[in-house]
Amino acid sequence: MYGNEIKKILVDKNTIAARVRELGKRISEDFKGESITLVCTLRGGCVFFADLIREIDGDVEIDFIAVSSYGAGTSTSGEVKMVKDLSEPIKGKNIIIVEDIIDTGVTLSYLKKLLAAREPKSLKICSLLDKPSRRKVEFEGDYIGFEIENEFVVGYGLDYNQKLRHLPDVCVLSPEVYGG
Numbered sequence: 001m002y003g004n005e006i007k008k009i010l011v012d013k014n015t016i017a018a019r020v021r022e023l024g025k026r027i028s029e030d031f032k033g034e035s036i037t038l039v040c041t042l043r044g045g046c047v048f049f050a051d052l053i054r055e056i057d058g059d060v061e062i063d064f065i066a067v068s069s070y071g072a073g074t075s076t077s078g079e080v081k082m083v084k085d086l087s088e089p090i091k092g093k094n095i096i097i098v099e100d101i102i103d104t105g106v107t108l109s110y111l112k113k114l115l116a117a118r119e120p121k122s123l124k125i126c127s128l129l130d131k132p133s134r135r136k137v138e139f140e141g142d143y144i145g146f147e148i149e150n151e152f153v154v155g156y157g158l159d160y161n162q163k164l165r166h167l168p169d170v171c172v173l174s175p176e177v178y179g180g
């Protein structure tokens with residue numbers, strides 16, 4: 001189904017859908033009787049976010065935030081800048097940040113600190129993928145879809161040079177594509 005740039009499917013769309021349903025159920029149970037604001041981190045988190053919010057039963061609001069790492073390429077400088085802030089204040093609210101992947105942990109450490117300073121009632125992290133072997137800073141998510149090995153993954157929101165985000169499955173990129 002995919003071209004040569006894809007080495008293999010790592011997590012297929014049916015497996016993703018089943019796990020997203022489970023995460024939605026857990027979040028619904030954990031926040032029973034409370035309202036929750038789910039924060040989508042653009043751009044990678046958008047596909048997971050759109051699926052996850054529809055699996056949550058309860059009083060839900062959504063908002064969007066975009067941050068990016070300084071510097072290009074594979075080595076992040078560890079600095080993050082705000083590209084688009086939230087549209088609403090979050091003081092006193094239950095917030096769940098929804099991400100596609102926790103890699104070095106730099107992005108989410110920054111985001112968590114930034115949003116914690118606004119005094120939400122609670123602040124949790126939900127990420128579809130987690131690559132614990134890549135951490136540069138200590139960081140743990142609260143709701144994780146799949147723990148994966150250190151492979152370059154694309155699809156279901158994740159990109160290579162802004163492409164391939166639209167693939168329905170999480171796939172491993174062929175090393176020839178990025179010279180790996």
Ligand code: PRP
Pocket residue numbers: 041042043044045067068069076099100101102103104105106107108159
């Ligand atoms: C990716 C991903 C996470 C971050 C994870 O975003 O969506 O936000 O990197 O990496 P880290 O744990 O090493 O910080 P990216 O900066 O590529 O932007 P994007 O969401 O627009 O793809």
